[in-house]
Amino acid sequence: MKLSETGELRLIDMIRKKFRKKAAGIVVGIGDDCAVVKSRDGHVLLSTDMMVEGVHFDLSWMTLFQLGFKLVSVNVSDVYAMGGRPDYLLLNLAAPGDFQVSAVEELFDGIAAASALYRVSVIGGDVSSSDRLMLSAAVTGHADRVVSRAGAGVGDLVYVTGSLGDAAAGLLVLKRMKRPLRPEEAGEAPVPLARDVVRTLVERHVMPKAVRPDRIAAVATSMIDISDGLLIDLSRLCAEGRVGARIYAAKIPMSEEMKRAAEVFGASALELALSGGEDYQLLFTAPKEAKVRAVRIGEITRAGLEVVDAEGRAAPVEPRGYEHFAD
Amino acid sequence: MKLSETGELRLIDMIRKKFRKKAAGIVVGIGDDCAVVKSRDGHVLLSTDMMVEGVHFDLSWMTLFQLGFKLVSVNVSDVYAMGGRPDYLLLNLAAPGDFQVSAVEELFDGIAAASALYRVSVIGGDVSSSDRLMLSAAVTGHADRVVSRAGAGVGDLVYVTGSLGDAAAGLLVLKRMKRPLRPEEAGEAPVPLARDVVRTLVERHVMPKAVRPDRIAAVATSMIDISDGLLIDLSRLCAEGRVGARIYAAKIPMSEEMKRAAEVFGASALELALSGGEDYQLLFTAPKEAKVRAVRIGEITRAGLEVVDAEGRAAPVEPRGYEHFAD
Numbered sequence: 001m002k003l004s005e006t007g008e009l010r011l012i013d014m015i016r017k018k019f020r021k022k023a024a025g026i027v028v029g030i031g032d033d034c035a036v037v038k039s040r041d042g043h044v045l046l047s048t049d050m051m052v053e054g055v056h057f058d059l060s061w062m063t064l065f066q067l068g069f070k071l072v073s074v075n076v077s078d079v080y081a082m083g084g085r086p087d088y089l090l091l092n093l094a095a096p097g098d099f100q101v102s103a104v105e106e107l108f109d110g111i112a113a114a115s116a117l118y119r120v121s122v123i124g125g126d127v128s129s130s131d132r133l134m135l136s137a138a139v140t141g142h143a144d145r146v147v148s149r150a151g152a153g154v155g156d157l158v159y160v161t162g163s164l165g166d167a168a169a170g171l172l173v174l175k176r177m178k179r180p181l182r183p184e185e186a187g188e189a190p191v192p193l194a195r196d197v198v199r200t201l202v203e204r205h206v207m208p209k210a211v212r213p214d215r216i217a218a219v220a221t222s223m224i225d226i227s228d229g230l231l232i233d234l235s236r237l238c239a240e241g242r243v244g245a246r247i248y249a250a251k252i253p254m255s256e257e258m259k260r261a262a263e264v265f266g267a268s269a270l271e272l273a274l275s276g277g278e279d280y281q282l283l284f285t286a287p288k289e290a291k292v293r294a295v296r297i298g299e300i301t302r303a304g305l306e307v308v309d310a311e312g313r314a315a316p317v318e319p320r321g322y323e324h325f326a327d
Numbered sequence: 328m329k330l331s332e333t334g335e336l337r338l339i340d341m342i343r344k345k346f347r348k349k350a351a352g353i354v355v356g357i358g359d360d361c362a363v364v365k366s367r368d369g370h371v372l373l374s375t376d377m378m379v380e381g382v383h384f385d386l387s388w389m390t391l392f393q394l395g396f397k398l399v400s401v402n403v404s405d406v407y408a409m410g411g412r413p414d415y416l417l418l419n420l421a422a423p424g425d426f427q428v429s430a431v432e433e434l435f436d437g438i439a440a441a442s443a444l445y446r447v448s449v450i451g452g453d454v455s456s457s458d459r460l461m462l463s464a465a466v467t468g469h470a471d472r473v474v475s476r477a478g479a480g481v482g483d484l485v486y487v488t489g490s491l492g493d494a495a496a497g498l499l500v501l502k503r504m505k506r507p508l509r510p511e512e513a514g515e516a517p518v519p520l521a522r523d524v525v526r527t528l529v530e531r532h533v534m535p536k537a538v539r540p541d542r543i544a545a546v547a548t549s550m551i552d553i554s555d556g557l558l559i560d561l562s563r564l565c566a567e568g569r570v571g572a573r574i575y576a577a578k579i580p581m582s583e584e585m586k587r588a589a590e591v592f593g594a595s596a597l598e599l600a601l602s603g604g605e606d607y608q609l610l611f612t613a614p615k616e617a618k619v620r621a622v623r624i625g626e627i628t629r630a631g632l633e634v635v636d637a638e639g640r641a642a643p644v645e646p647r648g649y650e651h652f653a654d
Binding site for chain 1: 329330335349359367368374375379381382414419423424427439452651
């Protein structure tokens with residue numbers, strides 16, 4: 001059987017089974033946003049994320065600065081999603097020999113800008129030649145209280161930290177533009193949308209900012225960052241916690257910019273919000289009585305995943321979102 | 328300017344300069360086998376290494392089991408080269424969608440076998456689709472006494488832990504065979520060399536075993552693992568320590584198998600030992616008075632790199648070995 005028939009989720013299950021044996025000190029192993037190990041300093045978080053040209057990014061509409069920035073954001077987001085703070089970053093860079101040194105400089109400028117924003121230190125890595133650009137980073141972090149994907153209880157409320165679908169709408173804009181939007185760019189918008197709408201959505205896609213959990217980490221019962229889409233990432237939370245969830249379409253935060261772009265491109269705003277990936281907002285659960293500054297979108301149930309539409313009709317849904325290897 | 332004109336070493340220098348700012352807690356930053364940070368548990372070592380199809384390996388003559396094993400070995404070797412012990416491993420796997428699940432299983436079996444050998448736990452990672460196979464791992468470790476690349480003093484002796492050039496000779500054999508050598512294989516040797524010679528050399532290339540420093544770590548003044556070749560890795564030790572080195576051709580340990588293969592393939596055994604990469608032996612320096620169980624090959628000088636031939640003639644040499652992006 002091929003990976004394209006198995007899909008990413010079953011592949012990860014296979015890997016989990018193969019390396020299930022837990023050594024002393026492992027608090028959270030394979031399958032969460034970060035692995036967590038115990039140390040005398042508290043909990044050490046470890047995570048790694050790849051970005052492959054043609055899969056995760058397209059240099060025809062993304063600058064190398066933006067790419068470097070995003071690489072750091074997606075790695076830091078994994079640490080935030082466990083309730084932690086990032087400390088150190090290792091970088092892997094594979095690039096073709098005819099790649100310009102100035103382009104690599106731009107990439108590292110983006111990495112440096114994001115590293116400064118998140119106060120994380122780049123301390124090592126590896127470089128290799130390759131026929132196409134491939135990046136990965138490994139990040140370490142620390143946390144007093146670790147919030148894993150498991151832990152949601154029936155009756156807990158479901159929250160997100162901000163508007164969803166913006167990054168997916170930004171991708172629609174970029175696919176139409178077929179070139180990067182540079183921050184200093186002025187003049188006519190390159191698509192039939194107001195210039196600031198274009199800028200906002202494109203930036204959400206190419207330079208997402210990881211959301212710091214701050215006080216959320218103290219009360220959340222489970223948490224994940226939305227990298228592949230609300231429904232698929234919510235289904236992961238539910239699977240780990242052996243629970244279900246009901247969410248309300250009318251409560252899902254959607255920006256005016258995203259709704260406007262959906263209209264112009266003939267897409268469903270709700271669909272972008274439910275299944276669009278790469279928003280890197282935090283999705284978490286907390287007990288009813290907890291005080292939380294985030295947008296409540298639903299509640300945890302015994303089993304299944306359902307979306308209640310604007311008219312109050314509940315319908316079961318299949319998790320949809322980005323899955324590697326899937327056709 | 329292109330990366331192919333700059334070369335790997337200057338690229339790493341550029342990266343080092345860009346991320347020079349040291350945060351508190353960083354003991355060793357970019358440019359050594361591992362980064363080292365302080366924790367209450369002692370020193371934490373962090374490293375990462377990539378393996379790209381067509382650059383680091385060729386599946387036409389390497390099995391996926393061997394590849395998985397080697398990925399772990401090269402990462403663990405970086406920890407050993409700092410005098411440490413490995414703890415945890417994160418894996419990144421990018422593979423084409425038409426890759427067979429059974430092939431991925433074989434890859435993970437190799438990773439599991441090596442992880443058991445080195446007592447390191449796989450605790451996380453990332454998977455992605457890609458047009459070709461790309462692997463990377465990040466490893467963490469710990470050490471009481473860290474041995475960096477810097478620290479060799481003039482007059483220190485230079486040692487290696489075992490024979491050099493075996494992996495390079497194994498690669499020559501594989502390039503001639505154009506297929507993997509499976510461990511269970513019997514019958515006629517596929518090249519004009521005795522079967523056990525073929526097996527020994529091929530195994531050194533496809534399944535190198537990282538060398539544990541043990542008591543070396545307590546006395547070494549500087550250390551590196553030989554991944555790209557003796558001369559290039561020795562020149563790195565010298566550059567970091569701002570010293571030179573003189574080594575004696577007659578003292579460089581070479582296996583009978585390697586010398587026999589060099590003869591058959593019309594290659595220079597000394598050249599393979601000096602510039603062949605991927606032996607993953609440790610190269611280190613220690614004070615004259617230190618008791619060391621390893622092969623002494625030379626001494627540290629004020630500056631320059633020279634090789635003394637069998638007749639006692641010293642000649643300056645340029646570091647030769649594997650460099651990414653170089654033509």
